[in-house]
Amino acid sequence: MFNFTRQPQASNPRGSLLRLAIAPWLTAALLLSGCAIPQVSPEERAKNAPSSLQLAPAQGVVSVKMTSNRAGISTFFGQWARLQVKNLETSEKTWLSNRSELIENHSLFLGALSPGTYEIHGVESSSSAVMTLISSADASNTFPAFAIAAGQLTDLGTITYVRKHYPVNSREFRWGIAPDAPFDRQTILRRLNPTLRDQLSLRPVLAWNDGDRLRARRKAHDESLGLTMRVASPQLQPDGSVLFGESFGQIAVRSKQGAWTFQQTPTSLPIRSLHVGLGGEMYAGSDDGILMVRRTPTGSWESIPLPTTDSSVIHIGALPGSADVLVVLQTSDRFLGLSIGASADRPLKEQFSKPRALFVNPMYDVRGYVLEAVGQVLLATGAFQSKTEILKYSSADPIWKDVSSGDENTPSNWASLNDGSIGRFGGIPLTGMYFTTTDNDGKSWERRGDLNWANGGLLFVSEKVGYVVRTDSIAALDPELNRQSIWRTNDAGRTWSLAGSPKTIGGTLIALGGTEKIGYAGANGRFMVSQDGGKTWNAERVLP
Known part of the structure; x- marks a missing residue:
């Protein structure tokens, strides 16, 4: 049923002694040292943000997201860093850079191109430090062509990179194209600068050329929907079932007896946070500022607009001592806490806003971890080689307080x-x-x-x-x-x-x-x- 292609062996051009078939202790050392994470200056980060994209008069914009069924696209990399497209009329090849944050579970390739007909040829991730690591995947003669027109957006939606789970370091994969996801299109325009967004909104959005290749990639995606085991944000329910956030915008439901079913949401990005409210309403959060709610088991999903455009929803849960729901966001430069009332007309209320420290090596960027305990909730922020800081809210003392002790450890465990x-x-x-x-x-x-x-x-x-x-x-x-x-x-x-x-x-x-x-x-x-x-x-x- 499943046909996979083998990814090339990840290569190290500097010498054969440091190839990827190395002992796991060296693998861990390389990852902890940030070897597999390229160095990025603050200026480069700002230049790479989607809002920095500029369009020349004779250019159009292409946007495509790429997500995987697994947490990593290879042994050393969590995201694809570059995507190559080829102009079929001039044979010119162009690399587009990933503009998503390191925490996000997808790559966002967004760039300005000259008018013409293009195809995607492949993706690559690389890093050079103690050693050079390169992972790549060929996509030539796989995807349908697409057109770029001056002053227009070509939104290719989400490409799915489906990698085998077994063995854990497998290089076998298959490509898919997810169906159009209503909430994903909104996030692309939201992240552009207002002038460009308004310009592109005046004209129709282009997409893939129709044909056999498109149908084949859609079919490959549909056949791969169950090949995911992220088990993000597990939620044990009173009936013994458990909910999990999964790849491709899915929510997995494991019954008490061990039967698995999947529910689709209006996004193709992985669901990273879940919560079932007191009234049975289900909340789900992803990256790209996607937060949604389904108020009844048979109802439709509603988008909840957030005040940020680049946020990952890292937590959804109960606000202690209240009927409200707490949503915690990690953005490019801060942590933001919001509360939501159960009724549809209740506005978002800011609970806290905390700056987020960033470093030249993005692996050292501070991340947030939310821990629910009896009658209280903690936001612990920290990272490798940084002090842990803690914000606390409890039903007994319903105000956010800094209770940091200066402890140096990673709060993820x-x-x-x-x-x-x-x-x-x-x-x-x-x-x-x-x-x-x-x-x-x-x-x-x-x-x-x-x-x-x-x-x-x-x-x-x-x-x-x-x-x-x-x-x-x-x-x-x-x-x-x-x-x-x-x-x-x-x-x-x-x-x-x-x-x-x-x-x-x-x-x-x-x-x-x-x-x-x-x-x-x-x-x-x-x-x-x-x-x-x-x-x-x-x-x-x-x-x-």
């Missing part, structure tokens, strides 16, 4: 213990790791049980019972041979014992209801389920 306290594993594998908790927003931490190499996902399903993923061994060349195990605590992290192994690699622990039933979504497309607290595991979904 924190977990709520369901009693209002927060837990995390501290230390490093070389010297030992240990579980610590805080009940005063990180001002002080209580050291509890030791468990070295507990550097994977952390999940608490009650005040006392929690699980963590431990790295047991790292294979020299093949990541599929890496070994991990699940460890359990029954006393809030004071002691840890081996539960079992899910027989898959690098993934996310998921609460499925109660203390014994848990899920594990592997990076290689395996969704494993345990009914006995992690002792035994069965494969519920297996993706190619």
